Amino acid sequence: MIEQxxxxxxxxxxxxxxxxxxxxxxxxxxxxASTRTNADILSAxxxxxxxxxxxxxxxxxxxxxxxxxxxxxxxxxxxxFIMAMGIAxxxxxxxxxAAFAIVFFNFPGxxxxxWAIFITLMLPVEVRIMPTYKVISDLGMxxxxxxxxxxxIVSATAVFLFRQFFMSVPREIAEASQIDGATSMQxxxxxxxxxxxxxxxxxxxxxxxxxxxxxxxxxxITTKQEYYTLLIGINRMLSGADVLIEWQIVMxxxxxxxxxxxxxxxxxxxxFIAGMTDTEK
Amino acid sequence: MAKQYEFPSKGLPYLLVxxxxxxxxxxxxxxSAQAIWQSFFLQDPFGxxxxxxxxxxxxxxxxxxxxxxxxxxxxxxxLAITFSSMAISLFLAIQTNKKIRFDSFYKTMMIWPYAVATxxxxxxxxxxFNPNVGVIAWFLKYKLGIEWNHLLKADQAFWLLxxxxxxxxxxxxxxxxxxxxxxxxxPLVEAAAIDGAGPVKRFWKxxxxxxxxxxxxxxxxxxxYGFFETFPIVHQVTAGxxxxxxxxxxxKVWRDGVINLDLGGSSAQSVILMIMVIALTVVQFRFIERKxxx
Numbered sequence: 001m002i003e004q005x006x007x008x009x010x011x012x013x014x015x016x017x018x019x020x021x022x023x024x025x026x027x028x029x030x031x032x033a034s035t036r037t038n039a040d041i042l043s044a045x046x047x048x049x050x051x052x053x054x055x056x057x058x059x060x061x062x063x064x065x066x067x068x069x070x071x072x073x074x075x076x077x078x079x080x081f082i083m084a085m086g087i088a089x090x091x092x093x094x095x096x097x098a099a100f101a102i103v104f105f106n107f108p109g110x111x112x113x114x115w116a117i118f119i120t121l122m123l124p125v126e127v128r129i130m131p132t133y134k135v136i137s138d139l140g141m142x143x144x145x146x147x148x149x150x151x152x153i154v155s156a157t158a159v160f161l162f163r164q165f166f167m168s169v170p171r172e173i174a175e176a177s178q179i180d181g182a183t184s185m186q187x188x189x190x191x192x193x194x195x196x197x198x199x200x201x202x203x204x205x206x207x208x209x210x211x212x213x214x215x216x217x218x219x220x221i222t223t224k225q226e227y228y229t230l231l232i233g234i235n236r237m238l239s240g241a242d243v244l245i246e247w248q249i250v251m252x253x254x255x256x257x258x259x260x261x262x263x264x265x266x267x268x269x270x271x272f273i274a275g276m277t278d279t280e281k
Numbered sequence: 282m283a284k285q286y287e288f289p290s291k292g293l294p295y296l297l298v299x300x301x302x303x304x305x306x307x308x309x310x311x312x313s314a315q316a317i318w319q320s321f322f323l324q325d326p327f328g329x330x331x332x333x334x335x336x337x338x339x340x341x342x343x344x345x346x347x348x349x350x351x352x353x354x355x356x357x358x359x360l361a362i363t364f365s366s367m368a369i370s371l372f373l374a375i376q377t378n379k380k381i382r383f384d385s386f387y388k389t390m391m392i393w394p395y396a397v398a399t400x401x402x403x404x405x406x407x408x409x410f411n412p413n414v415g416v417i418a419w420f421l422k423y424k425l426g427i428e429w430n431h432l433l434k435a436d437q438a439f440w441l442l443x444x445x446x447x448x449x450x451x452x453x454x455x456x457x458x459x460x461x462x463x464x465x466x467x468p469l470v471e472a473a474a475i476d477g478a479g480p481v482k483r484f485w486k487x488x489x490x491x492x493x494x495x496x497x498x499x500x501x502x503x504x505x506y507g508f509f510e511t512f513p514i515v516h517q518v519t520a521g522x523x524x525x526x527x528x529x530x531x532x533k534v535w536r537d538g539v540i541n542l543d544l545g546g547s548s549a550q551s552v553i554l555m556i557m558v559i560a561l562t563v564v565q566f567r568f569i570e571r572k573x574x575x
Contacts, residue, residue: 012376013383019373020390023448026405029416033408045419094300101297106287113298120309121562124509126531127554130538130547131312131319151308159301171286184288213398215513220539231400235517238404242413254404261396266389273392276453277460 027258033251034058041247053248061252066237068244071225073233073253079148080212080229080257086149087211088204095158095203096196100188102159103166104174117156125151125217133220143224152214158203161278165199166192202275205268209261230257313555319548338549347525348533348550355529358442359507366447367499370454371492375484377455378462388459395452400513402449403442407518410441431519435526438519442527446514450506454499461495462488494568501565509558530554 029048033041036051061073101107102114125132132151141147169192177187193200218229228236230253237250265272320339323332342348370391377387394402409417412430421427431438465488473483489496512531515521521528521536528536534554538547 009381012379012381015376016373016387016390019369020387023390023394023451026409026448030405030408041414044414045416045423046414048416094304097297098301101294104288105290105294105297107291107294110294113302116305116310117301120305123309123313123555123558126509126512127534127551127558128309128312128316129535130544130551131315132308134315135307135312150304154304154308174288175286178288184290184293187288209396213396213400215398215400215516216535219516231398231513234404235400238407238517242411247408247414250404251408254401254408258397258401261398262393265393265396269389269392272395273456273460276456 030251030254033247034255036248038246038248042243057248057252058256061249061256065233065253066246066249068240068246069225069233069237071228071233073230073256075226076228076230076233076253077256077260079145079227080231081260082145083148083152083214083218083229084208084211084261086145087152087214088207090149091153091158091207092200092203094153095156095162096193096200098159099162099166100192103163104184117159120154120156121160125154129216129220136221142221143227145227147221148214148218148227148229149211152211152217158207161199161203161275162196164278165196169195198271198274199278201268201271202278205264205272206275208264212261316548316551316555319544320552322545324544334545338545339553342546342549342553347528350525351528351530351533354439354527355508355531358439358446358511358527358529359504361439361443362446362450362507362511363500363503365443366450367454367496367503369447370451371458371496373451374455374458374462375488377459391455392452394449395456397449398513399446399449399510400517403445403514403517406441406445406448431523433523435523438523438527442511442514442518445518446507446511450503453506454503457495457499458492461492465491497568498565501561505558505561509554 029046032048032050033046034057035054036047036057037053040047040051063072063074065072065076098113098117102110136142136147136151139147141150173191174184174187177191178184182190213231214229215231215235218227218232219235222228222232234250234253234257237253238245321333321335323334323337324330373391377384377391381387397405407415409415410429410431412418412432415429418429421429429437431441470483470487473487478486508529509531511529512535515527515529515532516535519527521532530550531554534547534550537543537550
């Protein structure tokens with residue numbers, strides 16, 4: 001830092017602390033609400049200190065959910081988790097295979113495959129929801145995990161990240177493994193994939209969060225409570241008249257929906273930042 | 282460049298790309314083609330009769346004041362989010378990059394909201410501003426005399442959406458701005474300081490120009506976010522209301538397709554959105570190519 005005056009040194013700390021408080025502000029009140037009774041919350045203004053109903057509220061949210069919902073947060077967490085893991089793991093496997101073929105093999109149609117995958121890069125599901133919905137419904141995948149997961153692993157981000165990484169791998173390694181008598185799949189499994197673990201970890205963080213936070217797609221294709229994800233459950237609990245909403249249960253569920261991906265980002269911060277800034281180069 | 286070693290195999294590579302290609306065709310090309318196809322037809326939602334109408338779905342859209350209103354609010358919304366979240370994150374990234382103590386703590390505290398779902402960000406702020414139970418709504422009403430009801434007032438609805446969407450987007454911009462700032466060579470900045478350039482001048486003359494690739498990239502990504510990824514917030518917080526005041530384009534596609542069952546009109550809107558994303562992508566890649574050839 002170049003400026004050495006005391007006031008100049010304190011300035012960034014003050015600014016950053018203020019913004020942290022602003023960022024945390026809604027989270028704090030959501031937490032307070034999740035430890036209070038609904039009467040406390042409805043008696044606006046809501047008390048600003050946490051109450052004593054934390055265990056009761058989270059217990060109810062996890063075991064049965066709000067009265068107007070018919071799905072417990074535990075079930076919804078399971079669904080969100082299956083969807084997030086399915087998208088993250090599925091996308092990583094499919095993309096590793098595709099990138100391996102495109103980089104390490106020369107075959108007629110390689111260019112075509114590359115461009116067909118490439119073009120999906122930026123077109124979000126939002127712009128073609130109705131026809132995608134029809135495909136899933138024709139395949140009989142409404143209200144199923146396959147229906148929740150498969151259309152979400154289309155985008156090519158992972159293929160690109162892995163392709164870039166594979167291109168930086170010295171070809172002598174591949175050639176040497178062939179001379180030593182390994183098949184191409186043995187090279188892939190025991191040499192290439194272990195070398196790729198950093199990009200794989202980065203991709204995992206990004207895709208897990210992407211999957212956990214999907215909203216429009218599950219909103220369209222889940223009509224049965226047993227397939228609700230957390231976000232859909234929250235939406236359903238909030239879609240009545242204000243007085244019928246059990247705010248304390250909703251807010252407990254909001255925190256349950258928020259905490260897992262936040263933990264993933266904080267714990268894997270390094271991989272996450274590397275992954276984000278690398279895919280864009 | 283010397284010829285790269287490649288595995289000799291005929292069938293295997295096809296097997297390897299197969300899963301990706303099947304998914305891409307089933308869930309990308311086929312639906313996209315369907316959207317284009319359906320945009321030329323009028324569909325009876327009950328009978329299943331289909332009539333070819335040419336460009337009628339498009340001309341109907343372009344002569345519909347609702348569509349233009351939706352277009353207008355989408356542009357304003359995307360610009361408001363882009364400008365506010367980029368300005369704030371750049372400012373915060375500069376503060377964090379000042380080689381101060383606890384900077385890794387600050388960094389973590391700025392980054393975690395990235396993990397919060399757009400929809401959840403909407404719920405957090407909805408709860409703060411709910412006219413009946415929200416603490417901020419209460420404060421505005423009883424301490425400042427401002428009646429807050431985003432379900433009735435269009436401008437309040439717009440600002441609430443902007444606040445929630447920007448709150449979430451700040452962390453994304455922050456990551457990129459901080460990475461960009463860290464790659465600005467410090468000796469250059471120090472030399473300017475020795476030559477008597479103050480912090481403001483150093484920023485505009487040295488740091489900001491060196492950040493321009495990051496800034497441009499973020500500009501495109503934020504516009505894409507504002508245009509296409511804000512459906513969850515709009516759906517949860519305002520449902521496009523009051524009236525149709527905050528009905529952004531992605532919300533209208535969904536509403537016309539899913540609620541109003543107007544498949545032709547919804548498909549035509551999908552096609553227009555696709556063209557917009559493709560245009561933004563092309564701009565993006567043109568720029569990246571230029572950067573690479575430097």
